[in-house]
Amino acid sequence: MIQRHEKQIERIHKWKEDHATLLKRIRKIYIWVIWLMLPVAIFFWLFLPLSRNTVMIWFWSYYALWQVWIISRSKTVMWTHVARFFAAGIWLVGPLCAGLLWSIHYLLADGAASIQEPWSAIILGPIVEEIFKLLPLLLFLFVTGKERQLSLTDYALFGFALGTGFQFMEEVLRSWVSSRESLLGMFISLIYDNTKEWGFAELFPGYFIHGDVIAAGHHVWTGFAALGIGFAVHFRQKLGKWIWLVPLFLLSWAIFDHGAYNSHVNLLTSDIIIEFLHFFTGYGHWYKWLFVLSLFLAVYLDYRTLNQEKKALPLLPHETLLEPVTESIELIKSILQSPKQWAATMLFLRERRAYGFAMALKEREKPRQKIYHHVQLAYHLLGISALLLLSFLAVNSIAVENPYYLAGLFDGLSAWWESLSAFEQISIILTTTLVTALLMLATGGGIISAGFTAIGTGLLAKDTLANSEQIASILRDPKSFFKQLQEDAKEMPPQELMMKLFGLGLDFASRRIPGGKEGIEWLSNLQSKSQQFGKKAKMDGDRGGGGREGNEGTGNIPKKTVTSNKGKTIDVTPTANHSTTTSVPNPAKGTPNSSVDILDKKTGEIKTRRFYGPDGRAVRDVDYTNHGNAKTHPEWPHEHIFKWNSDGTFNR
Structure with missing residues (x-):
């Protein structure tokens, strides 16, 4: 069942790659339709109570959902x-x-x-x-x-x-x-x-x-x-x-x-x-x-x-066990540093939890036939x-x-x-459609757009804050900024444009928060107390160990492999010091004994996993991408081995 599901996903990805032009055209049409509908819908929201009710009910529904989202650490x-x-x-x-x-x-x-x-x-x-x-x-x-x-x-x-x-x-x-x-x-x-x-x-x-x-x-x-x-x-x-x-x-x-x-x-x-x-x-x-x-x-x-x-999970330098308060404080500290750091931290913490549950529950797992029996x-x-x-x-x-x-x-x-007039019927249809397309499906990402999907992850995926001088350039020449904003509006729907502006504003605010360093120190002390409380609450699970993130430890991470379409087994075990990025890192200047996932900016999926050696130079890449060309890339995933020359140049 799982293999069939994975094959279906592969076929979908293959179809999307083969029809990239068509999908791009559909997205373009979607962007223009949404921008045309938006002012009309705003008019209905302001002057027709029935339309306004739909939007308010949507807002309160999402507010309740956000509450559980925040509690579920x-x-x-x-x-x-x-x-x-x-x-x-x-x-x-x-x-x-x-x-x-x-x-x-x-x-x-x-x-x-x-x-x-x-x-x-x-x-x-x-x-x-x-x-x-x-x-x-x-x-x-x-x-x-x-x-x-x-x-x-x-x-x-x-x-x-x-x-x-x-x-x-x-x-x-x-x-x-x-x-x-x-x-x-x-x-x-x-x-x-x-x-x-x-x-x-x-x-x-x-x-x-x-x-x-x-x-x-x-x-x-x-x-x-x-x-x-x-x-x-x-x-x-x-x-x-x-x-x-x-x-x-x-x-x-x-x-x-x-x-x-x-x-x-x-x-x-x-x-x-x-x-x-x-x-x-x-x-x-x-x-x-x-x-x-x-x-x-x-x-x-x-x-x-x-x-x-x-033992199988990378720990942050100040962590001796995993607990929610420390992770939440780490997110707050990352916001004080930069939105991009916040996005990377959020992605790291979520992926670490997902990997931990996959390891823990796999050990307890019975054959799938017995699971089906329980469901029946x-x-x-x-x-x-x-x-x-x-x-x-x-x-x-x-x-x-x-x-x-x-x-x-x-x-x-x-x-x-x-009993409604034609005007009221049109307003309800249009409002409901826009709430669905713009404010609901768009927040789910996927087919239509990235939208507000996990704003931090979106900021990371789109890399909107790559240029640290962007805020300064806006202040120096606001006319050029608004002109660029008009050009961006032609390429992205309202929710994506708003997300980009939100990212810029957050970056501006994070750089000007007074007492940022003192706040980070205070939060770090609070993390230490939270770690002590976690031990008293017996959250440790009675198993020690743990790999440090950075150079303070290596951990005992179990081996992980993938199999290519040619049947070759490739070792993709991440190091204890593992991170993610959407930009291609310098192969000659990496963190020693580390690994990094290079993510696709649009989908957030892993394109390449790069491994660095003791000297901080890349030793190999594992390319996960199916390039769709059987002549130049017949095998996927596949490895690229780095060979360095004495002058510091390399060949792959």
């Missing part, structure tokens, strides 16, 4: 991957859930007339929605085998992104439908305290609150269930197969919490048994705050896992859970008013759409 994934799961929650999970539920109603019930029935909004809807939101994650793990390389917080991030995307679609539809609410509906909304919580001070904004009862939100429900899956994957060998009951329990709790809230917000009193159990489980509050505590616990467990493999077992348990909840949640009550139920929002959507 042990993550190994890029923002690219998280943004794509967010998009999957919108365009894959949402339509599938709505389509399935409406199909069930038309096949087994009274169609649109029964979509708001209690058995649908309180029982069937929560079961279908909570299970379907996890399907993209399960499919991703099943096909790619990435469960061996993800941290616990990676699982939480993916689940949270899926739930956030699903909730984004639900809230956009809710805002559209409620904009044409009847007088009776508005009166009910006034007397019935059911409010949506948005705000900068809120943790995971976007949840509903009704009195003492809250609906934690699709992002929290799915994020906690996904974290349970990660916990089962990480500890299945240590704790046995019964560990799979953890994600099953969390999913069942999410379904119950979801259905119980929909039941609670009825105008009449809901079933007393459900009310009692909902009270017993904290009226939704326990689920949210247990998720928060579990997220911090996941960070702790992740770093314990990493420290078990720290999970599907069976989900089915049993659904049946139990169907029988347990049976309740009679009147129709639900604005529940956490996506399919119910489609009821009356057609009539609402027809």
